[in-house]
Amino acid sequence: MAALALTLVPVAGGATLDTTAVSATALGDTAPIGPGRFLYVFNGDATSKTVTIASPGTVSGVAIANVTVTVAAGKTACVPLTGLSRGADGRAAITYSAVTAVKVGAFELGR
Incomplete structure (x- = not known):
């Protein structure tokens, strides 16, 4: 898995997310988590793609469902x-x- 670098989205001026995004890795990627952080996904292909973010934790012994998004x-x-x-x-x-044709990036909203 490739480690996505975190890019700050400045409060003043915004950012163009697609110019910072990189090609998704076939074996998957990792990204830093935390408040104000998000994964940007652009699907430039002719078919939809499903992105899965693992949720490895449990609550009272019950597994937390993974996050899946179809783009x-x-x-x-x-x-x-x-x-x-x-x-x-x-x-x-x-x-x-x-x-x-999938591009991704890890971003944090400026403070």
């Missing part, structure tokens, strides 16, 4: 990177149904 062809999605997705390394583990 339609030519569309984008922003998915919060919350503490529910904290893996053993402190990062979220992200996988994709396919990576053809």
Whole structure:
């Protein structure tokens, strides 16, 4: 899995997310989690893609469901990177149904 770097979205001026995004990795990616952080996904392919963010924790012994988002062809999605997705390394583990023409980035809203 490749480690996505965190990019700050400044309060003044905004940011162009697609210019910072990188190609999704076939074996998946990891991203830092925390308040104001999110995964940006752009699907430039002709078919939809499913993005899965693992939720390895439990509540009272019951597994927390993974977060899955389907991104339609030519569309984008922003998915919060919350503490529910904290893996053993402190990062979220992200996988994709396919990576053809998929770009991703980890962002944090400026404070």
